[in-house]
Amino acid sequence: GEDVEQSLFLSVREGDSSVINCTYTDSSSTYLYWYKQEPGAGLQLLTYIFSNMDMKQDQRLTVLLNKKDKHLSLRIADTQTGDSAIYFCAERGSGNTGKLIFGQGTTLQVKP
């Protein structure tokens, strides 16, 4: 079945790079996503990558996709305190319903 796994916690110093990792099981996933959740709020889409791409860069964000190993990562360059949040990896489920399968979320703590 479909399953998405993430490490639960990452702590970095302000100005360092953060790398959040994710593994998924559904090899037929067409899109993979990174969502950000700030405390007590809903989720916002940060970035996404199509399954035939290896890398996508968007300002401070770099997404790497290893489709063979079903591994996705999100790198945040020059991490700021405002980046402290929970980051969710998600894969698109099968069919046309737009269902997403989410990981457990990685809490990123940025220390000044």
Added chain:
Amino acid sequence: SQTIHQWPATLVQPVGSPLSLECTVEGTSNPNLYWYRQAAGRGLQLLFYSVGIGQISSEVPQNLSASRPQDRQFILSSKKLLLSDSGFYLCAWSLRRGLAGWSSYNEQFFGPGTRLTVL
């Protein structure tokens, strides 16, 4: 522009009481609608999704039910709450495939959430 509303923002209910959480979307038509639950220390679990009025699919067996009485209204209910129903409930919407503005990556837009505590 589209907006999604959820209420109430927070709720404290005794075990065995009923529940009704409401989600409404503005600025779009025929959206796909979703209910998720985020339990403490756990990830986001899809509970229900709907592709149209009266069409509800349940993802996990549970004490909850969902209804879609109108195109842009999605309701999460329970007749008798359990302690394990506590959590953060998120509603989301996405564009129906093929409608104006739909793009292949099909972003889901989330509401602000409802924090439910069952005592």
